[in-house]
Amino acid sequence: MVEKLTKERVLVCGAYTQKEKEHFQSSMEELKRLVETAQGEVIVENIQHREDIDQKTVLGKGKIAEIQEQVIAENIDLVVVNTSLTPRQLANLEEILPCRVIDRTQLILDIFALRARSKEGKLQVAKAQIDYLLPRLTVMNGHLSKLGGGIGTRGPGETKLETDRRHLHRQQLRIQKELKEVKKHRELARKNRTQNSGLNIGLVGYTNAGKSTFLNVLTQAETYEKDELFATLDPLTRQYRLKEGLKMTFTDTVGFIQDLPTTLVEAFHSTLEETQNMDLLFHIVDASSPERDEQEKTVLRLLDELGCQSIPVLTIYNKMDQVAGDFVPTQFPHLCLSLKERGAKEEIETGIIKFLQEIWQPYTYSLPVSEVQKLYALQEFTLVEKMEFSEEETYNITGYGNQKYAYLYEK
Structure with missing residues (x-):
């Protein structure tokens, strides 16, 4: 019998100032949906209105103490903060709270790691995760004992957090090289596609x-x-x-x-x-x-x-x-x-x-029957509105076209 996957229990939190008030609640609702998309379950929401955002921990001391109690009481696995945390803010919060802490950026990166299917998509996610991890590596190394898999650890983050900075740099260079190759192939494919x-x-x-x-x-x-x-x-x-x-x-x-x-x-x-x-x-x-x-x-x-x-x-x-x-x-x-x-x-x-x-130019064009092959090109690359075959054995065509294919109907 297959065991049912237990969702991580998540506390979402954030702080806002008066000028951020208008869109803050919708941002929090979006954060909760992001958690659900990342296969977590939001158990608690905790927000704080402040005159200024605390530079050390985003939220105030009293609010963090309250969150600390909620984490223990509700058996919370993960706290997600609705902003991009600096490396120091992340380290400070991890020191205080008895569970893992991630920010909005890491949560979105985690979802991207779940969603990427193509080689380029996976490489782009890997690059973004390494770019995110590098400046945080020093302050995070002291808190790796809290990492046991789950939201915020998927993709390269799961295996690379415990490696040294040098190894991450090597990974970064390798990914950049691979992305250049993928980009060349994509540009060639795009060129062929746009031509036809x-x-x-x-x-x-x-x-x-x-x-x-x-x-x-x-x-x-x-x-x-x-x-x-x-x-x-x-x-x-x-x-x-x-x-x-x-x-x-x-x-x-x-x-x-x-x-x-x-x-x-x-x-x-x-x-x-x-x-x-x-x-x-x-x-x-x-x-x-x-x-x-x-x-x-x-x-x-x-x-x-x-x-x-x-x-x-x-x-x-x-x-x-x-x-x-x-x-x-x-x-x-x-x-x-x-x-x-x-x-x-x-x-x-x-x-x-x-x-x-509305956006294309109207045109009229008389096409001799001897050039009937051009008719197919007009139908494929312009919007043919009306076409009549005259006694003079010509196709009288009216339609709309853009500058890209104007050569087909301009005399």
């Missing part, structure tokens, strides 16, 4: 907004789809064709999140570079989330940091069936739908056509 794939569309959005669901509805890609944070980590590309003939590829990317640690943005920058090479971006938004506005801003801010400001964006408000009360969209142009409802695919196709008609 037609319209390249990147799916971006806050984690758990529905990007994988979108891909499954439209392309039947059978991607991992679950109501949890960071369900997708590795980019996935699938091809699709409208009934009008237009060929396109969709690339699903890792979900964005509030306060995404710098080390993660840097570690996955090469993966997110896929976004920079897209013709269009579809921003998938969870319309039912109470934090929708903040989530939208988080994604748009990260897209700006990635240099994607010039790429046209269509916002797709998903989960409309779960919206309570009136809904006021804030991004334009947009679609409002529920991806899991019947008819979603047709709504998406209609929305794509309308979007392309």
